[in-house]
Amino acid sequence: CENQMEIMNQYLFQSFQMNDEKQFQIIKSPGYSHNDAFYEATGNYSCIITCNEWVNTALKKMGIKTSIWSPFDFGVLYHLD
Numbered sequence: 001c002e003n004q005m006e007i008m009n010q011y012l013f014q015s016f017q018m019n020d021e022k023q024f025q026i027i028k029s030p031g032y033s034h035n036d037a038f039y040e041a042t043g044n045y046s047c048i049i050t051c052n053e054w055v056n057t058a059l060k061k062m063g064i065k066t067s068i069w070s071p072f073d074f075g076v077l078y079h080l081d
Helices: 002-015 051-061 073-080
Strands: none
16 A cells, blocks of 8 residues: 555656756646646646546556546546445
């Protein structure tokens, strides 16, 4: 479990763009509410590569059984029950 957490942390950190001071690059635009923000990331977002697919890939890297491809949340959640 500790190894899985390390794998997930590495995956998450590698998903963000960092500045020269190794800080996340915040996008200076409004979020959905005053409690959230958007950050510069590596890769691309599309109808094929969604946030659910991003989570699905993280779970695969951790060795957790997941969908082959999961553009929707139910593809991720189905295997976690």
